[in-house]
Amino acid sequence: MYKWFGIILFVLITCISCSNPVSGSNSGLLPVNGEYPGLIADGKRKTYILAKKRDEYLGNNTAIFDNYGLVDFFHNEYTLGGEANYLSIESYRLAGDNGAAGVFYYFVRRKLMTKGQHVDVGADGVLDVQNNGRNLYFFKGRWFFALVYSGKGDVPDLVPLAKYIATKVPGNNWKPDGFRYLDVEGISSKYAYVSAGNAMNFAFLPPSVTTFASSVGLEANIYISNFNDEGDAEEAADSFRGLLRGQDNYKKSILNVDGKEYPLYQANDEKEGLLMFAKYRKVIISISHVSDVDLARTLFKRVIIKIRSDIGR
Numbered sequence: 001m002y003k004w005f006g007i008i009l010f011v012l013i014t015c016i017s018c019s020n021p022v023s024g025s026n027s028g029l030l031p032v033n034g035e036y037p038g039l040i041a042d043g044k045r046k047t048y049i050l051a052k053k054r055d056e057y058l059g060n061n062t063a064i065f066d067n068y069g070l071v072d073f074f075h076n077e078y079t080l081g082g083e084a085n086y087l088s089i090e091s092y093r094l095a096g097d098n099g100a101a102g103v104f105y106y107f108v109r110r111k112l113m114t115k116g117q118h119v120d121v122g123a124d125g126v127l128d129v130q131n132n133g134r135n136l137y138f139f140k141g142r143w144f145f146a147l148v149y150s151g152k153g154d155v156p157d158l159v160p161l162a163k164y165i166a167t168k169v170p171g172n173n174w175k176p177d178g179f180r181y182l183d184v185e186g187i188s189s190k191y192a193y194v195s196a197g198n199a200m201n202f203a204f205l206p207p208s209v210t211t212f213a214s215s216v217g218l219e220a221n222i223y224i225s226n227f228n229d230e231g232d233a234e235e236a237a238d239s240f241r242g243l244l245r246g247q248d249n250y251k252k253s254i255l256n257v258d259g260k261e262y263p264l265y266q267a268n269d270e271k272e273g274l275l276m277f278a279k280y281r282k283v284i285i286s287i288s289h290v291s292d293v294d295l296a297r298t299l300f301k302r303v304i305i306k307i308r309s310d311i312g313r
Contacts, residue, residue, distance in 0.1 A: 098208065179192050
């Protein structure tokens, strides 16, 4: 008798959980019933997916999310303003804010081909206007969100709902620090994004904020690699120095920035052309395909001054 009672109790608990699949602390910050006007969790459809099923759910996108440090993700099906107005909301927790930004800019650049309409949601958001606004993507902190409308009714305005979800993410609506550090003369930070996986495919560099540095070379890119602490940055810098020492024309020089000296390293890399890097505390700055060394040195100085003004001496 007690055995059957336990089985029945387990089934009841399971059914209750299924009816509100995103309740509790492990919710992925997704809304629950009654939390947003007209939004109802649809218990009749597949409602909750954990990261352990990522290959089944993400398919060909699995490698992309892994490159950016996917920790786990959550998915729920809703209706919005009517029983046939289906809406899917997904949230992805990445290892850091660079990872969340990286996934977002992957969607902007590869999925929407940069033709989406940017919206003021979280740190940055984009609306898929080519599909009548049915898809909205945004990120904030270490979280990336996707809202996908597949309902039969008129496409609703997804921006207010996305803004509401963004309020559930702790912290400010700021992009990763690297975006701010690239906002200096001589760099077009307007087109900045996060590299797909390790910057320049160097194992010692994390996904990094990057943009064009065409003032120092037609193919030049500048990368901001932000580490958790100075120890991690120094370990990566040591690996970077080791890589450059094995290349042609290895050279170490000194940058003098307002009376303080910073080592600057350079060498000709087989894939990245003339490659230069410097470190400021927990940040590594690197520029690939340099053709004008003097202008590159000036850029390094400007970026170091920008970082120093932000995180102190």
